[in-house]
Amino acid sequence: MSAGVELDHVTVRFGDFTAVNSATLDIKGGEFFSFLGPSGCGKTTILRTVSGFLEPSEGKVRIGGQDMAGIGPNKRPTALIFQNLALFPLMTVTENITYGLRVRGVDKAARTKKAEELLELIALPGQGNKQMSELSGGQKQRVAIARALAVQPQVLLLDEPLSALDLKLRQHMRNELRTIQRMVGITFIYITHDQGEALTMSDRIAVMSDGVIQQIADGKTIYDEPATAFVASFVGENNPFAGTVVRADKSFALVETRFGRLHGRNPRGMKEGDKAILFVRPESLRLGAGASDTTLSSTVKSVAFEGNMTHVYLEGAGKKDITVSVGRQSTTSIPERGQMAAISYDAALGLALPEGQLARE
Amino acid sequence: MPRSAWLCRKGNWPVSSRFVVLVVPFVIIAIFWLLARREAKLRHDPTHKGYFERNGMTLGILFIVLVALWALFLVVLPYLYMVVESFHPQLPPSKRGGPEDVLTLEQYKSFFVQPVGGGLNVTHIGALVFSILASIAVTALNFAICYPLAYYMAQSSGAQKVRLLMLALIVPYWVNEILRAFALRLLLASRGLINQALMGLGITDAPIDFLGIDVGLYVGLSYAYLLIMIFPLYNAIESLDKNQIEAARDLGAPWWRIHRDVVIPYAKPGIASGCTMVFMLSAGSLAAPQFLGGPRTLWFTSVIYNFFFQNFNWARGSAYAFILLAACIALVMLMLRLFKVSLGETIK
Ligand SMILES: Nc1ncnc2c1ncn2[C@@H]1O[C@H](COP(=O)(O)OP(=O)(O)OP(=O)(O)O)[C@@H](O)[C@H]1O
Ligand SMILES: [Mg+2]
Numbered sequence: 001m002s003a004g005v006e007l008d009h010v011t012v013r014f015g016d017f018t019a020v021n022s023a024t025l026d027i028k029g030g031e032f033f034s035f036l037g038p039s040g041c042g043k044t045t046i047l048r049t050v051s052g053f054l055e056p057s058e059g060k061v062r063i064g065g066q067d068m069a070g071i072g073p074n075k076r077p078t079a080l081i082f083q084n085l086a087l088f089p090l091m092t093v094t095e096n097i098t099y100g101l102r103v104r105g106v107d108k109a110a111r112t113k114k115a116e117e118l119l120e121l122i123a124l125p126g127q128g129n130k131q132m133s134e135l136s137g138g139q140k141q142r143v144a145i146a147r148a149l150a151v152q153p154q155v156l157l158l159d160e161p162l163s164a165l166d167l168k169l170r171q172h173m174r175n176e177l178r179t180i181q182r183m184v185g186i187t188f189i190y191i192t193h194d195q196g197e198a199l200t201m202s203d204r205i206a207v208m209s210d211g212v213i214q215q216i217a218d219g220k221t222i223y224d225e226p227a228t229a230f231v232a233s234f235v236g237e238n239n240p241f242a243g244t245v246v247r248a249d250k251s252f253a254l255v256e257t258r259f260g261r262l263h264g265r266n267p268r269g270m271k272e273g274d275k276a277i278l279f280v281r282p283e284s285l286r287l288g289a290g291a292s293d294t295t296l297s298s299t300v301k302s303v304a305f306e307g308n309m310t311h312v313y314l315e316g317a318g319k320k321d322i323t324v325s326v327g328r329q330s331t332t333s334i335p336e337r338g339q340m341a342a343i344s345y346d347a348a349l350g351l352a353l354p355e356g357q358l359a360r361e
Numbered sequence: 362m363p364r365s366a367w368l369c370r371k372g373n374w375p376v377s378s379r380f381v382v383l384v385v386p387f388v389i390i391a392i393f394w395l396l397a398r399r400e401a402k403l404r405h406d407p408t409h410k411g412y413f414e415r416n417g418m419t420l421g422i423l424f425i426v427l428v429a430l431w432a433l434f435l436v437v438l439p440y441l442y443m444v445v446e447s448f449h450p451q452l453p454p455s456k457r458g459g460p461e462d463v464l465t466l467e468q469y470k471s472f473f474v475q476p477v478g479g480g481l482n483v484t485h486i487g488a489l490v491f492s493i494l495a496s497i498a499v500t501a502l503n504f505a506i507c508y509p510l511a512y513y514m515a516q517s518s519g520a521q522k523v524r525l526l527m528l529a530l531i532v533p534y535w536v537n538e539i540l541r542a543f544a545l546r547l548l549l550a551s552r553g554l555i556n557q558a559l560m561g562l563g564i565t566d567a568p569i570d571f572l573g574i575d576v577g578l579y580v581g582l583s584y585a586y587l588l589i590m591i592f593p594l595y596n597a598i599e600s601l602d603k604n605q606i607e608a609a610r611d612l613g614a615p616w617w618r619i620h621r622d623v624v625i626p627y628a629k630p631g632i633a634s635g636c637t638m639v640f641m642l643s644a645g646s647l648a649a650p651q652f653l654g655g656p657r658t659l660w661f662t663s664v665i666y667n668f669f670f671q672n673f674n675w676a677r678g679s680a681y682a683f684i685l686l687a688a689c690i691a692l693v694m695l696m697l698r699l700f701k702v703s704l705g706e707t708i709k
Contacts, residue, residue: 072610074611079611084602087608148612
């Protein structure tokens with residue numbers, strides 16, 4: 001069984017500090033939902049509010065339509081997987097997995113049966129008698145998942161569960177988590193600061209910054225149609241060009257920047273005179289001039305050859321360089337360091353958004 | 362010459378016992394020497410430098426000699442002397458080394474069977490049993506007080522608060538033990554503060570004889586060794602990952618199960634170490650039972666004390682001291698066994 005989770009204007013404060021500011025969202029039952037944001041933006045705080053370790057200062061948390069105010073973490077239909085797993089080191093694998101059943105008074109035979117089932121699910125059959133210290137990082141990871149699933153939660157909360165693993169294992173576990181989620185069919189709320197994880201696994205993603213939810217959408221929308229300057233700069237690489245809108249209509253805006261007037265889509269309906277940032281992704285830029293309102297030029301600072309891609313870095317407006325990623329099939333010659341180079345893009349691939357805070361590099 | 366081979370009986374230093382005193386230091390030095398030589402080999406690391414390579418020959422020898430002398434005079438000789446003493450009859454100095462000075466179990470026997478009359482030595486056996494049971498009670502009481510406190514300090518309060526609490530716990534120990542015992546006596550006496558308050562509030566009519574029923578003894582002893590219990594507990598609980606507690610709670614465990622299943626098993630070595638020390642110290646304590654015990658209460662260390670300093674029967678006193686030591690060690694071992702803690706873990 002799976003339940004949806006609703007946050008209704010949830011604000012969490014620690015003293016004067018607002019860690020989560022009026023978060024409103026509706027996670028559907030059975031959804032794989034991710035929170036993505038930089039360190040310290042309030043992801044763990046949201047998860048602890050859903051699991052019941054924190055009470056919201058304002059607003060409501062509903063699970064399966066039921067208000068959770070005053071219901072402790074041991075009474076909620078959620079199970080939490082901790083950032084550091086928090087497995088019990090003095091218990092065996094089976095004892096760990098069945099701990100939640102033991103405190104519920106489930107008898108031994110039923111517990112053993114459930115443990116065997118779960119060990120099967122996490123691909124560790126017959127390893128129930130091992131001590132925790134005898135397991136590898138990935139195996140511990142899976143035991144933590146089994147321990148949380150054993151209590152048959154309606155919502156599984158995962159706090160950066162893969163961050164301790166090395167890259168290879170992390171990629172493997174991504175697939176495994178997704179598979180397990182499809183098999184058990186319950187709601188997964190997944191926290192990460194790794195956009196790759198969020199984009200590959202999630203049905204929907206909420207991007208957060210400084211306690212504020214910036215955008216809630218599926219991965220493709222987040223990447224192609226970022227709603228704010230923060231999302232545009234946080235998810236994927238992006239080149240920002242700050243300036244002022246000089247001409248705008250429903251679909252396009254012309255932004256006056258340090259590199260001239262540049263053209264981009266205008267999904268937020270900005271008007272003439274608005275402060276704006278025009279974003280063009282490195283893979284959308286190409287070497288060589290195009291139409292005058294989608295072409296700019298700057299000095300080449302460095303060139304990095306990276307196998308399938310070559311990155312050309314040009315002098316930007318601020319500290320950040322302009323990055324152009326050139327694929328193998330491109331026939332244009334790569335400019336030398338110190339040369340002036342013209343670069344351009346398709347008008348549909350420029351995106352003008354209202355000025356706002358950018359993600360820290 | 363039955364006993365002159367042994368060493369240092371008061372007032373009597375036969376040649377051969379001096380010889381032993383001269384030989385023992387060399388034996389101990391030799392043992393340390395061998396340990397130092399083997400030390401490098403015991404490490405399975407070929408680049409590890411041996412003891413003498415690290416310290417040089419001169420300094421190395423100096424350290425060994427100093428440590429050996431320290432071990433000799435502070436550890437080996439005093440106990441050896443007491444052991445020897447306990448296997449001898451009590452004799453006036455003139456008869457020492459004479460024909461009556463033989464090895465005997467008489468002192469140990471006198472604990473069980475009265476030397477005069479031959480009946481069971483109920484008083485002394487009773488005193489030992491009472492001391493041990495009372496020490497167990499004190500240990501339990503101490504644990505019951507310290508565990509919540511240590512848990513609170515270790516898990517739920519900030520660094521600032523912990524420092525303040527520690528200070529509040531430590532500062533009272535700057536007052537010496539006797540003064541503290543008397544202060545407690547004043548509080549608990551029949552005309553003391555507590556009784557007056559109780560009577561003033563009309564809770565009781567007549568004063569309660571707290572000291573007579575050993576309340577003072579238990580409170581005094583528990584308080585005396587509070588720190589000795591709290592530090593190992595605090596250390597053990599402090600290193601427990603907070604997430605483990607939350608994980609248990611998230612899985613549905615009520616608070617008491619979290620303590621039973623997660624915190625206490627984790628803190629077991631610390632608990633064992635605190636309990637062992639408190640038990641040993643209270644069973645061996647002298648001042649608190651003498652000042653705070655009731656008139657009918659006989660603490661075993663008082664018995665030992667009396668043999669040494671009132672009857673000048675060092676032989677029997679030593680024997681009793683070893684009986685106490687043996688009983689305590691046996692009990693501690695049994696408990697450690699029962700709770701599946703190894704001795705090594707408790708001194709981590
Ligand atoms: N108990 C607390 N008391 C005071 N401030 C807190 C508390 N818990 C979290 N914060 C603050 O709230 C903010 C958000 O913390 P949170 O742990 O939710 O971040 P996060 O997004 O999970 O970061 P990370 O990716 O590093 O885990 C941080 O600035 C943190 O300092
Ligand atoms: Mg976090």
